[in-house]
Amino acid sequence: MTSSAPRRKIVATLRRWWRQLTSMRTAxxxxxxxxxAAVPGSLLPQRSLNIEQVRAYYEANPDLAPVVDRxxxxxxxxxxxxxxxYLLLFTSLIGCLVPRLRDHVKSLRTPPPQAxxxxxxxxxxxxxPERLDPDRVAKVLRHNRFRVTTRTTDAGVTLSAExxxxxxxxxxxxxFSLLGLLVGMAYGSLYGWYGNRILVAGEDGAFCNTLQQYxxxxxxxxxxxxxxxxxxxxxxxxxxxxxxxGQPTDFIAxxxxxQGGEAPQDTYRLEVNHxxxxxxxxxxxxxxxxxxxxxxxxxxxVTQVSTTAFLAQDAQLTSTGAAVFPDANVDPETGxxxxxxxxxxxxxxxxxxxxxxxxxxxxxxxxxxxxxxxxTYRGDTGLDDGQPQSVYSVDAEQIADGSLEVVDIEPKxxxxxxxxxxxxxxxxxxxxxxxxxxxxxxxxPGELFxxxxxxxxxxxxxxxxxVKRRRVWVRVTDGGTEMGGLARTEYDGFAEEFDRIGDALSxxxxxxxxxxxxxxx
Amino acid sequence: MTTDPALADASNTAFVAMxxxxxxxxxxxxxxxxxxxxxxTVAAPxxxxxxxxxxxxxxxxxxxxxxxxxxxxxxxxxxxxxxRQAVLAGRIALVAMVLGAVAxxxxxxxxxxxxxxxxxxxxxxxIVAVSLxxxxxxxxxxxxxxxxxxLSLFAMLATVLMLGAATRVYTEAAPLVPALDSYWIAIHxxxxxxxxxxxxxxxxxxxxxxxxxxxxELSARDxxxxxxxxxxxxxxxxxxxxxxxxxxxxxxxPLWTFAIIAGAIWARESWGRYWGWDPKEVWSFVAxxxxxxxxxxxxxxxxxxxxxxxxxxxxxxxMLFNLFGVNLFIDGLHSYxxx
Ligand code: HEM
Numbered sequence: 001m002t003s004s005a006p007r008r009k010i011v012a013t014l015r016r017w018w019r020q021l022t023s024m025r026t027a028x029x030x031x032x033x034x035x036x037a038a039v040p041g042s043l044l045p046q047r048s049l050n051i052e053q054v055r056a057y058y059e060a061n062p063d064l065a066p067v068v069d070r071x072x073x074x075x076x077x078x079x080x081x082x083x084x085x086y087l088l089l090f091t092s093l094i095g096c097l098v099p100r101l102r103d104h105v106k107s108l109r110t111p112p113p114q115a116x117x118x119x120x121x122x123x124x125x126x127x128x129p130e131r132l133d134p135d136r137v138a139k140v141l142r143h144n145r146f147r148v149t150t151r152t153t154d155a156g157v158t159l160s161a162e163x164x165x166x167x168x169x170x171x172x173x174x175x176f177s178l179l180g181l182l183v184g185m186a187y188g189s190l191y192g193w194y195g196n197r198i199l200v201a202g203e204d205g206a207f208c209n210t211l212q213q214y215x216x217x218x219x220x221x222x223x224x225x226x227x228x229x230x231x232x233x234x235x236x237x238x239x240x241x242x243x244x245x246g247q248p249t250d251f252i253a254x255x256x257x258x259q260g261g262e263a264p265q266d267t268y269r270l271e272v273n274h275x276x277x278x279x280x281x282x283x284x285x286x287x288x289x290x291x292x293x294x295x296x297x298x299x300x301x302v303t304q305v306s307t308t309a310f311l312a313q314d315a316q317l318t319s320t321g322a323a324v325f326p327d328a329n330v331d332p333e334t335g336x337x338x339x340x341x342x343x344x345x346x347x348x349x350x351x352x353x354x355x356x357x358x359x360x361x362x363x364x365x366x367x368x369x370x371x372x373x374x375x376t377y378r379g380d381t382g383l384d385d386g387q388p389q390s391v392y393s394v395d396a397e398q399i400a401d402g403s404l405e406v407v408d409i410e411p412k413x414x415x416x417x418x419x420x421x422x423x424x425x426x427x428x429x430x431x432x433x434x435x436x437x438x439x440x441x442x443x444x445p446g447e448l449f450x451x452x453x454x455x456x457x458x459x460x461x462x463x464x465x466x467v468k469r470r471r472v473w474v475r476v477t478d479g480g481t482e483m484g485g486l487a488r489t490e491y492d493g494f495a496e497e498f499d500r501i502g503d504a505l506s507x508x509x510x511x512x513x514x515x516x517x518x519x520x521x
Numbered sequence: 522m523t524t525d526p527a528l529a530d531a532s533n534t535a536f537v538a539m540x541x542x543x544x545x546x547x548x549x550x551x552x553x554x555x556x557x558x559x560x561x562t563v564a565a566p567x568x569x570x571x572x573x574x575x576x577x578x579x580x581x582x583x584x585x586x587x588x589x590x591x592x593x594x595x596x597x598x599x600x601x602x603x604x605r606q607a608v609l610a611g612r613i614a615l616v617a618m619v620l621g622a623v624a625x626x627x628x629x630x631x632x633x634x635x636x637x638x639x640x641x642x643x644x645x646x647x648i649v650a651v652s653l654x655x656x657x658x659x660x661x662x663x664x665x666x667x668x669x670x671x672l673s674l675f676a677m678l679a680t681v682l683m684l685g686a687a688t689r690v691y692t693e694a695a696p697l698v699p700a701l702d703s704y705w706i707a708i709h710x711x712x713x714x715x716x717x718x719x720x721x722x723x724x725x726x727x728x729x730x731x732x733x734x735x736x737x738e739l740s741a742r743d744x745x746x747x748x749x750x751x752x753x754x755x756x757x758x759x760x761x762x763x764x765x766x767x768x769x770x771x772x773x774x775p776l777w778t779f780a781i782i783a784g785a786i787w788a789r790e791s792w793g794r795y796w797g798w799d800p801k802e803v804w805s806f807v808a809x810x811x812x813x814x815x816x817x818x819x820x821x822x823x824x825x826x827x828x829x830x831x832x833x834x835x836x837x838x839x840m841l842f843n844l845f846g847v848n849l850f851i852d853g854l855h856s857y858x859x860x
Contacts (some may be wrong), residue, residue, distance in 0.1 A: 024821045028814055032832075035810040035839075037841040042803040042851060049797065053852075077798045183795070194793070195652040243696065251699045273791045284793035450795065454782045461778060465771045465816075492764060 021088070030089040032343040033492030041076030044068065048075070054442065090182060097175050104168045111149035112160035115473035115484065122473075124485030124498040128506055132481045134159060137474050140504055146472065156477035161371045164470055166350055170463030173456055180453035188446025193219045193228065196231050198309045199235045199255075200436040205307075206234035206256075206264060209281075209441065224325035228260040229279030229443075238288055246316050246365050253285050270437070280443055287312075287438035292349055293431040294323040299341075299424060300332050309436045310349045311392050317365040319349045322394050326383040342381045344404065345428065346373035346394045350413075357414045372414045372430045376407040376422060432464075470494055472501060481505075528635035529694040531692060535628035536649075539759035542621030543681055548673035549614025552756060557607035557671065601673050611670055615663075618673060620657045629653060635694045641710045642697045644848050647686035652680045654718025658769075667765050675725050683721070686845070705787035716773045717840060720812075723769035724837035727830045730762035734830075763830070767819065770833060774812050791835065800851040804843035811836040 020026060045053035054074050058065040072079030119125055134157040138148045146161035156238060195214035199205050207213040209232070211225045219225065234256045241250040251272055256264035268276045276283040291309040298304075329341035339412030350362035353371030360373075380403040382395050389395050398404040412420055414430040422425050430500055468491040473484045483502055487494040602610075629649055633640035641650050659676040662668055697706070729752075736753025739746050746753065754764070786804070789795040796802060815832040818825040 025825065026818065028821055028825065031810055031814040031817065034812070035807045038803050038807050038810075041798055042800040042847070046798065049799065247695065248698055249696055249702070255681050273705070273787075274697045275790060275793070282793070284791075286793065442793050444794070447789070447795065451786070454785070458775065458778055458782065461775050465775065490764075490767075 018095060021092050023092075024096070027089065027092045027096065030085065030092060034085050034089060037082050039074075040073060041082075042078070044073045046074060046076065048077070086182070089421075092178060093175055093179065097172065100131055100168070101172055104165075104172060107168075108165060112162035112471060114151065115158045115160055115475055119473060119475065119482050119484035122486050124483075124495060126483045126502045128481040128483070128502070130480060130506070131478065132474070132476055132505060134476050137476070137481075137505055140500075141474075142474065144501065144504075156475055158476075159474040161472045161474070162470070163472075164467050164489070166463040167467035169462075170460040170465075170467065173460030174464050175294050177453045177456035177460055180456065181450055184446040184449035186444070186454055187449065188220075188444040190220045190222045192442070192444040192446065193217070193223045194440060194442040195384070196286075197439050197441070198289075198436050199233065200307055200438055201235045201238055201434045202308060203234060204298065205436070206232060208232040208261075229259075229281055229500040231278045231281075232258045232262070232264050233283065233439070234264040234438055235435075236267070238437050240288060240365065240435075242365055248365065251285060251288055253288070253439075255283075255437075257283075270439075273461035278441075280445075281441050282393075282443070284440045284442065285437055286440050289317060289319055289436055289438070290349060290351060290367065290370075291434050291436050292321075292323075292370075293434060294345065294372075294374075294433050295328075295429045296323075296325050296328060296343060296345075296426045297429075298325075298329045298343070299426055300329070302328075302330075302332060304328065305431065307434065308391060310347075314361065316362040317351050318360070318362040319351075320347070321349065321392050322346045324383060324391075324394065326381045326382050328394070339380050339384075341378060342383075343426070344377045344381050344394045345374045346377070347372055349433075351433075353413060353415070367433055367435075370416050370430075370433045373411060374414070374428065375411070376409065376428070378407050380402040468494070470497075472498070474505070523831065524694050524696070525635045528631050532628050532631035532635060532694065535624045535631060539621050539624035540629055540681075540684065542617045542624055543677055543684075544691070546614040546617035546621055547674065547677040547681065549610040549612075549617060550671055550677060552602060553607050553611030553614065553671040554674050555607075556602040557604055557611060564683065575677060615670055618656070618677065619660065621699070622653065622660065625649070625656060626651045632694055638697055639707050641714060642701055642706070643692045644690045644696075644844070645687050645692045648683055648690070648844070650714045651717045651721065652683040652687070654715050655683070655721040656680055658719050658722045659725075662769075668726075668762075671755070672729065672757075675729060676722065678724050679721060690849075700791050703787065703791065704789065705783065709780060709783040709787050712725055712776055712783055716776035716780050717844070719769055719773035719776065720837060720840055723766055723773060723833065726762050726766045727833040727837075729756055730759050730766055731830050731834070733762055734757060734759035766830065766833060770812060770815060774816060777809060777812065781809060797803070799845065800847045804839060804847050808836060808839040808843055811839055 004209060045057050047054050057068075057074075059240045061068075068074065072081065076082055110380075116122065134150060137159055138150055141148045141161045142157065144163070146163045148159055148161045148163070151158045151160070157294075195211065195217035197208075197214050199207065209228050209230060211217055211219075211228070236254040236256055239250070239252040240248055242248050243277045253270040254267065255270050255276065256267050257276065257278060258266070270276050270283065270285045272285050275285075289309060290305050293305060293307045295303050295305045304325055304327065306323040306325065308321055308323055310318050310319035324342075324344040326342050327337070328343040330337045348360060350359070350371045351366060352362050352364035352368040353359060354361070354363045354424070359371060377394055377399065380398060382398040382403060383389065394404065399406075407422055409423055414420055414428075416430060416433065419427045419429040469488040470491060471486045471488065475482045483498075483505070485494065485498040485501075629640045629646070632646065636642075640646050653677070659673065659680075663670055663673060732749050732752055733756040736746065736750045736756070737759060739750055740753070784802075785795040788797070788802075811832060815829055815836055818829040818832050
């Protein structure tokens with residue numbers, strides 16, 4: 001007995017909160033908060049978009065960055081506070097929608113309500129002197145897509161007609177589809193995965209779909225690395241076409257692929273806006289660049305070759321990258337390595353070298369006159385101790401702690417096929433230049449569901465905004481006919497529609513009206 | 522595909538003609554707005570407003586719905602310009618506005634012909650197309666009799682400001698980068714242009730609505746009326762402008778929704794994912810949410826209705842930021858569309 005009073009109080013409070021949360025005003029405020037909450041993600045660098053920019057932000061603001069990070073500033077759209085806003089909004093939405101759905105179903109099942117006793121109080125009202133035939137009236141109203149109920153009393157016959165149910169149906173469809181969208185996105189991120197890969201042209205560049213083969217990847221929480229479909233890809237050729245000013249007009253990657261674990265054999269012309277669909281996953285062409293082929297002949301006359309992708313720095317594809325030879329200068333007789341004689345090169349690649357110095361930026365993205373300028377390092381590359389390193393640069397730490405030292409020679413731009421002799425008599429040669437394509441492989445099983453929801457959102461939105469709900473009553477008595485009308489939603493044109501219906505009804509005594517009235521259904 | 526320089530030049534010539542015609546129109550409308558007044562000097566009986574949402578009270582005596590203008594009222598004595606001359610100025614302005622729109626369309630069409638593609642591949646072309654949609658939408662609004670002709674002054678002002686901004690980001694006619702070379706550019710960007718153009722007209726009417734409302738409030742309590750509220754006596758009632766604003770936003774919102782969905786489908790084809798919170802996506806989403814809030818705000822009773830026009834103003838501010846701020850200051854995937 002004593003405990004029931006507080007409990008009732010708690011229930012009452014919860015109920016009040018629930019009503020508060022599911023009110024339209026709360027939804028409105030939450031919508032505006034959602035808009036504001038989305039903004040910081042476009043002003044701060046985001047991990048999911050560009051991790052390099054996040055790193056740069058850390059360097060530029062060493063004090064601020066950790067604070068921003070703790071507030072999820074670099075992962076705004078995965079942050080708990082962003083999720084809190086949209087989950088509250090969707091909870092509010094559900095709380096609002098479920099009763100509305102119930103009401104709508106009920107209103108579809110109940111006939112339009114009884115006419116008010118004094119129809120002259122309605123916003124629209126008209127009296128006709130003649131006594132209309134109720135069946136004819138019902139027919140005309142139905143013809144105009146009204147739902148009509150006829151009630152007969154002693155006083156006469158009353159018809160209640162209502163139209164525009166599609167508005168609420170559209171409204172419900174729109175809002176439920178918003179929920180569908182969220183569900184589809186969540187499903188896709190739980191069961192989807194992606195991987196990015198730089199694919200150098202030629203058979204040596206080929207790869208098969210396993211995680212180790214990707215430069216960068218992300219797996220949804222419910223995806224296992226063994227779930228990836230077994231396909232292999234190889235880039236045969238890459239063609240880029242440019243205008244004279246360097247603006248690209250076409251990128252074409254001729255790829256070869258094999259499905260179900262087979263070696264690449266089928267060919268496909270991969271282009272931007274034209275992905276390759278493979279075993280449920282899609283392969284997209286995101287970018288391209290050049291990989292120089294660099295060979296190094298060491299003190300023992302052993303030649304090694306390295307093909308590494310250089311990353312573009314500007315629109316003319318001036319690119320930077322590195323070639324590392326950790327196994328250089330190993331005595332072939334003894335097999336003994338000299339840990340201080342490993343060699344690494346870092347450099348700038350220009351697809352078209354300018355005629356005049358400075359030889360630092362390319363003048364065209366096309367490989368018309370390739371030039372490679374290298375800086376040579378000798379010492380311990382640090383690759384042997386298994387530390388992960390960027391493949392696009394020589395490890396800065398090894399340079400900083402003196403393990404790697406710059407070999408002091410006159411810098412020189414190597415053109416294709418040209419060699420350069422180092423101080424110890426070894427040589428480095430710019431052998432060849434091959435194109436590469438940056439690919440993204442992605443599988444998002446929620447995609448179609450999201451698309452369906454988006455289409456349903458639009459399909460619901462149109463009737464929800466355009467259709468007007470309105471009621472018309474017609475009472476036929478011995479003394480004549482009385483009409484009344486009420487627009488249940490803001491509707492400027494209702495007076496005119498009501499007049500047209502009135503006209504049609506008074507004509508309806510004889511024959512059916514030929515034209516339909518009231519274009520708004 | 523290369524550029525035809527003769528056609529590109531012709532496009533720029535049409536652009537200049539358009540600017541001149543719009544300038545003439547603006548001047549003519551300004552004359553009409555200022556001098557063609559037939560304001561009632563006699564206090565009209567306060568009219569009870571019976572709108573669906575419930576009237577807010579009697580209209581102030583001076584504040585007359587322009588649809589009820591009294592043709593018999595004597596034109597007030599104005600220096601220099603007679604009533605008849607002012608109306609003539611308005612008619613000339615209308616002709617100049619329509620001819621300006623034709624030159625506007627020609628400028629865009631010639632550019633399309635010059636480069637052999639849809640004429641909205643960079644920011645300059647985008648803004649020129651948006652303002653064309655704005656002018657056409659406005660002409661439709663005037664032709665349907667929703668507003669009086671002289672209010673075109675404000676639509677012209679907004680258009681000329683937009684076009685002025687376009688000239689700041691002028692880009693030579695050129696073919697597209699590969700990522701834009703897809704039929705989705707016709708669908709996605711066209712929808713974004715039409716939606717933005719209609720939102721722009723909605724912004725014009727919502728500003729007029731706010732001025733009209735404020736004017737009514739100030740004059741009801743005999744407060745001092747300063748610019749821009751001095752425009753109030755010649756504006757339609759706020760309630761009427763509110764309905765027009767609403768209709769324009771109701772038209773633009775589904776278009777905007779469609780533009781975003783089409784963008785997402787395109788993004789899936791060309792960037793590999795349908796949504797990635799790229800800055801342009803973020804701000805499109807923010808604008809969508811703000812306009813959704815506008816559409817909802819009118820259904821939340823008196824307070825919501827009061828705030829509704831301000832939400833629409835914020836919506837347009839977000840649209841402008843999405844167009845200028847995001848393109849010019851924030852690095853993102855849309856940047857390559859070219860400034
Ligand atoms: C979900 C994805 C997308 C959204 C939300 C989106 C949004 C927008 C918006 C709001 C505009 C209006 C113009 C502006 O404000 O600058 C626009 C224009 C444009 N969009 Fe998208 N977009 C998406 C995807 C794409 C994709 C995938 C491409 C092309 C690969 C693309 C290319 C363009 C172009 C060329 C313009 C017009 C030119 C310009 O802004 O300079 N959009 N987009």
